[in-house]
Amino acid sequence: MSSTAAPAHVVRATTTTRILGVLAVLVVAWMAFLAAGDNPATQTKIVELCVFVVVASMWNLLAGYTGLVSIGQQAFIGLGAYALIVFGNGYGQDVYFSILPAALIALVASIPIALLAFRLRGAYFAIGMWVIAEVVRLLVKQYKAAPIKGGSGTSLVVPTNLYPKAERFQTTALIALGLAVLAVTVIALLLRSRIGLSLQAVRDNEHGASGLGVNVYRERFIVFVIAAFFTGAAGAVWYVLKIRIQPDTAFGVSDWTAPIVVMVVLGGIGTIEGPIIGAALWYLVRDYVTSTGSAIQLSDEWYLILTGLLAMVVALFFQRGLWGALSGRFPSLQVFPIRRRLVVGDEVGDHRDRKRAT
Amino acid sequence: MNWIQAAISGVLLGGLYALYATGLSLSFGVMRLINLAHGDLAVMAAFLSSTLVLSFGGSPFWTILVLMPVGFGVGVLLQKVVFDRLVGVDPAFQIVATFGLSIVIQNALLKVYTADRRALDIGPLKTKAFKIAEVSIGLFPLLRFVVAVLVLVSLSLFLGRTSTGRAFRATSDDPEAARLMGINSRAIYMIASGIAVSTVFLAGIFSGAQTNFASSDGPGLLIFAFEAVIIGGLGSLWGTLAGGIALGLAQTLGAEQFTDWPAQLFGHVLFLIVLAVRPNGLFGRAEA
Amino acid sequence: MALLEIDAVDAFYGDFQALFGLTLAVDEGHAVAVIGANGAGKSTLLKAVAGSVPTRSGCVRFDGTNLADVLSHRRVAAGISLVPEGRRIFNSLSVEENLRVGAFCERPGPWTLPKVYENFPMLERLAKRSAAKLSGGEQQALAIGRALMNNPRLLLLDEVSLGLAPAIVKSLYAVLPNIRQEGTTVLIVEQDVNQALAASDMAYCLLEGKVSLSGRASELSRAAISAAYFGSEVHT
Ligand SMILES: Nc1ncnc2c1ncn2[C@@H]1O[C@H](COP(=O)(O)OP(=O)(O)OP(=O)(O)O)[C@@H](O)[C@H]1O
Ligand SMILES: [Mg+2]
Numbered sequence: 090m091s092s093t094a095a096p097a098h099v100v101r102a103t104t105t106t107r108i109l110g111v112l113a114v115l116v117v118a119w120m121a122f123l124a125a126g127d128n129p130a131t132q133t134k135i136v137e138l139c140v141f142v143v144v145a146s147m148w149n150l151l152a153g154y155t156g157l158v159s160i161g162q163q164a165f166i167g168l169g170a171y172a173l174i175v176f177g178n179g180y181g182q183d184v185y186f187s188i189l190p191a192a193l194i195a196l197v198a199s200i201p202i203a204l205l206a207f208r209l210r211g212a213y214f215a216i217g218m219w220v221i222a223e224v225v226r227l228l229v230k231q232y233k234a235a236p237i238k239g240g241s242g243t244s245l246v247v248p249t250n251l252y253p254k255a256e257r258f259q260t261t262a263l264i265a266l267g268l269a270v271l272a273v274t275v276i277a278l279l280l281r282s283r284i285g286l287s288l289q290a291v292r293d294n295e296h297g298a299s300g301l302g303v304n305v306y307r308e309r310f311i312v313f314v315i316a317a318f319f320t321g322a323a324g325a326v327w328y329v330l331k332i333r334i335q336p337d338t339a340f341g342v343s344d345w346t347a348p349i350v351v352m353v354v355l356g357g358i359g360t361i362e363g364p365i366i367g368a369a370l371w372y373l374v375r376d377y378v379t380s381t382g383s384a385i386q387l388s389d390e391w392y393l394i395l396t397g398l399l400a401m402v403v404a405l406f407f408q409r410g411l412w413g414a415l416s417g418r419f420p421s422l423q424v425f426p427i428r429r430r431l432v433v434g435d436e437v438g439d440h441r442d443r444k445r446a447t
Numbered sequence: 448m449n450w451i452q453a454a455i456s457g458v459l460l461g462g463l464y465a466l467y468a469t470g471l472s473l474s475f476g477v478m479r480l481i482n483l484a485h486g487d488l489a490v491m492a493a494f495l496s497s498t499l500v501l502s503f504g505g506s507p508f509w510t511i512l513v514l515m516p517v518g519f520g521v522g523v524l525l526q527k528v529v530f531d532r533l534v535g536v537d538p539a540f541q542i543v544a545t546f547g548l549s550i551v552i553q554n555a556l557l558k559v560y561t562a563d564r565r566a567l568d569i570g571p572l573k574t575k576a577f578k579i580a581e582v583s584i585g586l587f588p589l590l591r592f593v594v595a596v597l598v599l600v601s602l603s604l605f606l607g608r609t610s611t612g613r614a615f616r617a618t619s620d621d622p623e624a625a626r627l628m629g630i631n632s633r634a635i636y637m638i639a640s641g642i643a644v645s646t647v648f649l650a651g652i653f654s655g656a657q658t659n660f661a662s663s664d665g666p667g668l669l670i671f672a673f674e675a676v677i678i679g680g681l682g683s684l685w686g687t688l689a690g691g692i693a694l695g696l697a698q699t700l701g702a703e704q705f706t707d708w709p710a711q712l713f714g715h716v717l718f719l720i721v722l723a724v725r726p727n728g729l730f731g732r733a734e735a
Numbered sequence: 736m737a738l739l740e741i742d743a744v745d746a747f748y749g750d751f752q753a754l755f756g757l758t759l760a761v762d763e764g765h766a767v768a769v770i771g772a773n774g775a776g777k778s779t780l781l782k783a784v785a786g787s788v789p790t791r792s793g794c795v796r797f798d799g800t801n802l803a804d805v806l807s808h809r810r811v812a813a814g815i816s817l818v819p820e821g822r823r824i825f826n827s828l829s830v831e832e833n834l835r836v837g838a839f840c841e842r843p844g845p846w847t848l849p850k851v852y853e854n855f856p857m858l859e860r861l862a863k864r865s866a867a868k869l870s871g872g873e874q875q876a877l878a879i880g881r882a883l884m885n886n887p888r889l890l891l892l893d894e895v896s897l898g899l900a901p902a903i904v905k906s907l908y909a910v911l912p913n914i915r916q917e918g919t920t921v922l923i924v925e926q927d928v929n930q931a932l933a934a935s936d937m938a939y940c941l942l943e944g945k946v947s948l949s950g951r952a953s954e955l956s957r958a959a960i961s962a963a964y965f966g967s968e969v970h971t
Contacts, residue, residue: 158539160483160546205719208726209677211538212481216673217722220715223670227712342666347550354543390558393550400547404540405532610839617825617836623787624823629811629840629885682827 109424117270124262127255132262136330138372139265143272143323144345145352145364147316150276153359154288155309158211160346161218162320164202164225165195167340169321170328171229171237178236178246185260188325195321196314198225203313207306219342226340242335245328261330268326272319277361277425279315284308292359351400357410361425366412449703451582457699458692459585461675462592463657465599465691466650467668468675470643472687473602475676477619477639478534480541482525484549485672487665488644489651491552492518494662496652497565507567511652515645522644526637534636549665556662566659567652591653596688598646603684615639647672667711674718680728689729693717736799738763738920739784739889744793746776746783746944753779755944756793761889761937766911766921768931768952771941772964777924778820780941781891784922785817786810797889812840816887820894822878826867830858833866833877837884844886845917851880854910872903879907883914890914893924908934928960942966 124135144162151157172191176182182190202221209217233239247257279285291305328334338344348371356367378387387395403410409417416422467489474480482488495517496510529548533541575586606612615635618625622632654660654668671694679690694714701713721728737760746754753776761767771777782788784795786807795802802810816837825833834851852859855876861869866877875895882890896904904927911934915921925931932938932952940948940963948955948963 152539156538158542160542205722208722211479212475212542213673213677215538215542216481216483216670217677220670220674220718224712224715224719227709227715231708231712343550347546350543350546354540358539388558390554393554394558397547397550397554400550401529401544404544404547405529408536408540610835613828613832613836614839616827616832620825620827621823624819624825625836626787626807627785627811627817627819627823628836628881629808630836631806631808 103421103423105419105421106423106425109422113424117266120266121263124266125259127259129255129258132258133330134372134376135262136265136326138368139262139269140323140327141349141352141368141371142269142365144320145349145356145368146272146276146361147319147323148346148349149353149358149360149364150279150312151316152353153363154280154285154292155305155312156211156292157309157313158215159206159218160215160342160350161206161220161222162316162349163340163342163345164218164222165199165317165320166324166327166345167222167225167229167336168195168198169324170334170339171336172321173325173328174236174243174245174334178243184245184247184252184329185264188264188322188329191325192318192322195324196318199314199317202317203310207309207313222340222342226336229336229340240336242333245332245334247329247332258330261326264329265326268319268322272323273361273365273425275315275319279312280361280425284311288312348396351396351403354400354403354408354410357413357416358408360410360412360416362416362423363410363412367410370411450700453699453703454696455582455584456588457696459588459592459695460699461692461695462595462688463650463654463691464671464675464694465688466595466646466653467672468679468687468691469599469602469684470647471669471672472676472681472684473639474530474643476682477615478530478622478636480530480533481538481545481673482530482548482643483542483545483669484552484665485643485647486668486670487549487552487556488518488521489647489654489668490660490662490665491556492648492651493567493655493660494556494560494565496655497567500567507569507652507656511649514648514652518645518648519641521648522640522642523637525644526640530640531633531636549669553662553665560662562661562663564659564661565655567655569656573656587657591657594649594653595691598649599684599688602642602646606684611635611638671711671714674714677728678718678721680730683730686728686730693729737761738798739922740794740796741780741784742794742796744783744790744795746779746788746790748779748788753788753944754783754790757941757944757946758793759939759946759949761920761922763888763920764915764918765937766915766923766935768935768938769922769924769941770926770928770931770938770960770964771947773926775941776944777941778893779944781817781819781893781922781924784810784889784891785815787817811885811887812842814842814886814888815891816882816885816889817891818878818882818893818895820897822874824866824869824874824877824881826865828866829862830864830866830869830877831862833881834858834884837881840885842886846883846886848884851883854883854913855880872899872907875899875903875907879910887919889920889922891922891924894926895923896925896927896930904930928964940964 120135123131144166148159148162151159169191172194173184173187176187176190177184206214206217206221229237230240236243252260280289288308324339352367352371353364355370356365357363378385379392407414471481471485474482492514495514496507499510499513500507529544533544569587572587576583577586606615614625614630617628618630618632618635626632675690675694676687677690678693679686679688694717697713697717698710702708702710739761741757741759743756743758744754745752745756757780769777769780779788783790786802786805797810797813797815805813825836828836831848834848857873858876858880861873866874869877879892879895895907908930911921923931923935932955935952938950938952938955939946940960942963948959
């Protein structure tokens, strides 16, 4: 009532955000330094982490901002990966220059997939996507000729005279890191754009926003296609490093979507930072509990049972996830300033703390 | 003649798929919840049945009498501990939590029963068949089909004719208004989950008697159940039966024509066609 | 002792407080009107009695028992029936099935299917029809009939007249004497002040979650009501 005296303005970046931003840049720089180094074990970890950051962030973009919860994102991993095989092994193209077209193949495939799957809602969409991924897997398995070689799989041919093994690890790690940074940047920009704002309006109030005439279908479509592109790129990058590919793992729900889902809810669904934190944590913990010689060495079964339990517990009792809980506690905590805060008065800060006379 | 043969086995297989789908359809209908561990529960039932037979002997059929009530209990328990917290929340959390449950069940089965495939031995019944003009009809698939239809008939009588059944439908329409009629929606949900798990237990034992099974089969069964529900159309038990039969037919006829392709692919393709042409399913209500 | 006693009740939707220390009593056998502007908290009051909105402080007593720990479906079994705002008919059930669901608790009493049909003759003709296909007036009749099937001691009516033509509203209110004749206590929430006052013995006016006026329905003056309705700074 009395706020007329103080001008209200919208603020995005705060001091905390700037500090966290600098920290994020430092972490990326450190990873780039490691990627450019000569330790293939470290480089492998960087590729794995970055690929999962990309795929988890994209899954979160869909599930956390557009309500499209998919259990079929492995379709795009496999499509990207197999497109890479076709370009590389089939047409003899340069492996690195095949990553972009491979991702584009995933993007193109995502258009008819979206047209079909968008007819389903909620959990039905989730399983519908899974069926679609299964169809793609079965079709790929059925193609027994070169370069795909059906269910037994094949190996990416990387000419060692052009790219010796050490160099391949280094280049791939740098590409993976670049891809992760690009993916997260694209997400942050997308969420700040008109598309992102209307998506978030819909997420926060489905009826209200559609009443305001927000055409959700188009926005969801765009986001879905973008996610397919990056997920496909991540799949391609993964197999540039791994070389050996089989349809059952490239399109495997337990290889991809299962861990991704856990990473995202653990880190905090619907936040940009959540999937990154979830993926990093996941890797640290997994490395620790499954490596021989660690204090708690778990068998695969126990490891997966605990993973499943963790997913359940987080989804049932801790829905905001780690980052969600942290930023709920400390509202100024955000690395990516996409949420806009309305500040009343002339000062940047938490206006709720300020006493105002009425 | 092979075609007729394939069509008959497709229809009979469809009865089993409908039995898988019943619980999925019921839980979704009543509380808008999809349990991604649905298929894993079926596999669990098959393993439990094999354990009972190994310990006490006899045919797997008697284990049905034990395991269906156990399944009901498991459903009630899952409802209390897990599903109750998922009713009405963002589907993302439903998916994550039940996906987690699926991973837990699969790996617990793997841990206990190893990765080996098992089979339930129903003796000579498995191969008994009778012939009507050149076409042979397996006795056990026929029995399984009849039981599936009986289950669906009794369930639809329950929903259509009893006071509790009406309470189910009222809760499905509007749980808050149903509470204003004195209906305890949480009790309704428990019964729904109990029925869902006990029918999928039955389906799991029946399919374990026909083909061997392993701990990792659950997700595939979930997909079949899901396809039967969508092909038939949400919100109709008869639709679910029709969907199951359509799915079974697509698989057996497809495999008959294209012998070196996997049968489930043709079911998936039918599912996608239905989705493209009739998104509400063959018998679905328009609202979906 | 009054049948329903609401004593200094606060009710919330999440962090949003809708009722502030609201106090009100309804004697057995009476009809009491609750009037007030949009958002005054009338529906919230009824929901607090029916148990679909939790109260944080104060207490709601029904026939002397504190309802604090009584879940909403148990309150129905105890004899509290709410005809909710917006009718909330079960669309996939037929008219008759809707009525039968109303009798889910099987409380004994005068209200049976034939008696409901007698009072709302249009429902009998539509008995087998899907409830979704009914007109607004028919749905409202069904909602009232459905609540009566519980043979409630306390009937809560939330904006029966909403969106209906005056003739239809009149025909619905015409049933009220028959309901009261069976000894049922009625709490009527209405925006239509005249309708509400004509049908009741006592009236309360709510403003921003508090009682702003109360008294015998026949003794309240127009001026007092409009002041209580719109808040005191409005002078007309
Ligand atoms: N589900 C809800 N969540 C949050 N706030 C609500 C909810 N329902 C009502 N409110 C708020 O509570 C206050 C009281 O609402 P209530 O519905 O009780 O008003 P009312 O007097 O019945 O109004 P009307 O005449 O419009 O029906 C209003 O400010 C309303 O915005
Ligand atoms: Mg109201």
